[in-house]
Amino acid sequence: MRCDEARRVFSELYDEALSGAPLVTVTQHLASCPACRAEWANFRKAMQAVADLGTAEPSPGFAARVRRRLEAPSRWRRVLRWIFLPLHVKVPIQAAAVLLLAFAGLLLYQRSPELRRAIEPSQIPSPPVAREAPAPAPPPAGGEPARKEEGPAPQAETPKATQAEPAAPPMAAVPPPTQGALEAGRERGASSPPTGTSELWKTTLPSESPRGEGSSQDSRAKSAEPGIAPGPLQQYAPAPAPSGGAGAPAQPSAKSLAVPPSAPRPSAALAPTKEAQTSAPQAKPADVLYGTGLTELADGKFDRAVDSFRAFLARYPQDARVPDARLRLGEAYFGQGRYAEALQEYEAVAQQFPSGPQVPTALYLQAQVRLAQGDRSGCQLLREVADLYPQAPEAASARQVLAARCR
């Protein structure tokens, strides 16, 4: 056996895989060949060194870490687990949350007329009371506080008035049109023939002009001045004996005589926009609804204003602003050209709140509507205003109209 042949079987010799003649042959060669014997010795040392590397163990907890990786859910499974597990806890909570949100949304929808109007603009329920004959005067609303921004409550009310409207500050809330406002309205009305349309209404609405608003403000300011009756009732209390227009006979000018049927509109000088602004922040449902109606009236949206005020009257019949709301409802009707319904509202105010500060305004507007319809009974109403309420701003206006149209 040659050396290369012997070294070629070193691997099998090392593994003891040789037997028989091959094993004898290589054994004899190694015994006789020092070079191959040394090579074989090196081979065995080298292989022993490799084998001495031995086995190794991973760090403790290796198997547990592998198991954790096996059981680690995927990202989506982790998210789903986080959302839904444990089912018996999270699903009922989630269902309750959904129901709560749905209930809150429904409640918000029901409590917010603006939201309902935005969603169903044409499905506002109409209060039936507004179309029918005026209901009896509502009992005193003890729980409905008077609005703070509308001035102090009447101080000198008679017991009867207190019974009718205990906390009503109506004329402060609905200040009567001042002379300036009335004349402004008349001047505009004279320039365009009265047609009873909403367009005419818009052109003569005193609150649309700064002058009108200023007049409204002035009227409030005047009521607080010394020398003038402090309370609306005192200011507009009927005169004990009609003097046949001798109260304060103002000389009607040519302009002021040309009183058109749009004369009722001076009551719009009650500055609805300002009231809407002041009532909105209170965020009470009644205030919101009332303020919405005022805004719609000022914007000439008579249909919506009718809906709003009718809804207000239906929902809050005890509110101190009921007479004001009826006056404004009448204005909205007038804006729609529904004179009969407007008259109905004005008459209702005068009948249901006979001692209320809105009476002169209601009578004056009623007279203007009648005159606009060619009904001369309006003249008699104007005389009543001038005689019974000589202190009211409407008295001066009434005398002017009387002089111009009732001679």
Added chain:
Amino acid sequence: MSEAEAPVPSSARPLSPPAETAEDPDRALVDRARAGDAGAFEMLVRRYQGWVFTLALRMLGDRGEAEDMAQEIFLKAYRGLKRFKGASRFSTWLYAIAGHHCVNQFEARRRRPRLHGQAGDRRDHAEADPPAVVDRLADQAPHADALLERMDLARIVQAELANLTAEHRIILVLRDIQGLAYEEIAQTLRLELGTVRSRLHRARMEMRARLTPHL
């Protein structure tokens, strides 16, 4: 140490082919693991973690990387359990997975630049954890020199092992460290028996040539 945690002995060098027809001792655990029992698979991991980790460590030379690779091998095996039909022993099937994974990963790492520690770096080839080495040195003070020599030689062997090709390295590890029989190596690496013999011979002769100057 329990049966489940007992590592496969590496000193045994069976030359006869494994009794594939005999009952696979892992059969019960494998069946449970295939049914989704992670605990049963954890037992299998404990049983073979030493073998798989050793193979990975000798192929890569770094304990951290070897542990990661060993985890990947077991995860791969777990995911492939449903394809394991029991035609061979579980250990043979696992060795095949480990062998191919090691060779593939080693080749992939050779193709991409390494950011640290080339395969032959001495620091990568520490035979044991430093604290363990210190303890051993303290406990065996009279034999400290001999131990240091052995550690030094082990580092050299590991470094020279890393200089072999992947084919030579793994066949040397499987045979001379893991103690697999030729037939098991053939099954693990899917080679002919004659190829195993010739390749092992060449790998051994190369290793002998590399180690002779240090012996």
